[in-house]
Amino acid sequence: MSSKHTSSKKRTQPAAGQVIATYGRQYEIELGDGSLVNCVMRGKKGGIACGDQVGILPTTPGQGVIETVLPRSSLLYRSDAFRQKLIAANVTQLIIVVAAVPSFSEELIDRCLIAAENQHIKVLILLNKADLLEQARAALTTLSFYQSLDYPVLSISATQNIEPLKPYLQGHTSVLSGQSGMGKSTIINALLPDAKRATMEISTALDSGRHTTTHTRLYHLDAQSCIIDSPGLQEFGLHHIDEKELAWGFVEFRPYLWQCRFSNCRHMAEPDCALLLAVQHNKINTRRLAVYHKLMTAAEHQKTW
Numbered sequence: 182m183s184s185k186h187t188s189s190k191k192r193t194q195p196a197a198g199q200v201i202a203t204y205g206r207q208y209e210i211e212l213g214d215g216s217l218v219n220c221v222m223r224g225k226k227g228g229i230a231c232g233d234q235v236g237i238l239p240t241t242p243g244q245g246v247i248e249t250v251l252p253r254s255s256l257l258y259r260s261d262a263f264r265q266k267l268i269a270a271n272v273t274q275l276i277i278v279v280a281a282v283p284s285f286s287e288e289l290i291d292r293c294l295i296a297a298e299n300q301h302i303k304v305l306i307l308l309n310k311a312d313l314l315e316q317a318r319a320a321l322t323t324l325s326f327y328q329s330l331d332y333p334v335l336s337i338s339a340t341q342n343i344e345p346l347k348p349y350l351q352g353h354t355s356v357l358s359g360q361s362g363m364g365k366s367t368i369i370n371a372l373l374p375d376a377k378r379a380t381m382e383i384s385t386a387l388d389s390g391r392h393t394t395t396h397t398r399l400y401h402l403d404a405q406s407c408i409i410d411s412p413g414l415q416e417f418g419l420h421h422i423d424e425k426e427l428a429w430g431f432v433e434f435r436p437y438l439w440q441c442r443f444s445n446c447r448h449m450a451e452p453d454c455a456l457l458l459a460v461q462h463n464k465i466n467t468r469r470l471a472v473y474h475k476l477m478t479a480a481e482h483q484k485t486w
């Protein structure tokens with residue numbers, strides 16, 4: 182009896198793999214030998230994200246159960262007061278994709294940056310559809326602000342020439358994130374013609390992208406580089422990021438954060454706040470301060486729940 186037990190234990194050693202696609206509660210896992218297994222998670226333990234390293238046990242051929250999730254080097258996710266939405270795990274670079282058309286939200290960029298700073302992930306702001314010259318020029322003017330904060334901004338046309346993007350991807354696990362219709366899946370298709378990601382004409386009349394991509398998927402570019410396509414975002418809730426981390430997420434605030442009169446200053450309306458003073462002296466953009474205050478108010482709201 183006991184020897185039988187031991188042998189069955191041996192047989193059921195979990196196999197190591199990586200989550201390469203997520204479909205709700207179903208996950209596609211790539212094993213070390215390149216084979217693919219469709220899995221569900223055992224029990225209701227935490228979430229699983231594309232990019233996660235997992236241990237799985239096979240059930241039937243091609244199917245299995247995720248038993249363990251290995252510690253992550255990074256986790257990008259969105260959250261509100263009630264739930265979390267995982268975007269990707271173990272990524273080293275967040276590529277915030279914006280486009281000349283449809284119009285994009287600067288606040289969404291700010292929020293993506295905070296999430297990336299919080300996880301110590303490199304950022305690339307990618308302006309797509311540079312072939313739409315006039316709109317691209319206007320978009321680049323907006324993005325020059327982020328360049329002034331030392332974030333790299335690259336302008337490309339995924340439908341005309343993807344080559345300028347390639348050096349930025351080398352050696353990274355990158356995730357493409359951004360509003361719907363910006364061209365994330367088009368970028369994947371240009372990099373990997375075999376990927377055949379569905380893309381969709383956007384409704385220019387409404388100036389809003391329709392959501393085409395419904396699941397997140399990882400693609401290997403070479404032995405050292407991967408790229409993840411994810412569904413378009415409309416919102417990027419940051420309820421999981423605490424007050425101190427929020428301020429830290431605004432890189433230009435950092436030199437001022439320790440100079441306020443009160444060591445626990447929240448930079449809202451306190452006297453002798455170095456940050457508010459910097460805004461008064463035009464050293465910090467008032468729009469960014471307004472976004473910070475909005476997020477602080479949201480964080481406070483969450484605390485009362």
Ligand SMILES: Nc1nc2c(ncn2[C@@H]2O[C@H](COP(=O)(O)OP(=O)(O)OP(=O)(O)O)[C@@H](O)[C@H]2O)c(=O)[nH]1
Nearest residue numbers: 339362363364365366367380381382392393394413
């Ligand atoms: N002019 C132009 N159009 C582009 C370019 N890249 C993508 N598009 C178009 O933009 C539309 C949206 O592209 P998608 O790749 O589906 O956008 P997405 O960001 O993946 O959208 P979601 O999956 O909904 O998040 C499609 O009609 C593309 O053909 C480009 O470089 N130039």
Ligand SMILES: [Mg+2]
Nearest residue numbers: 365366393394
């Ligand atoms: Mg897409």
Ligand SMILES: [Zn+2]
Nearest residue numbers: 441446448454
């Ligand atoms: Zn302050």
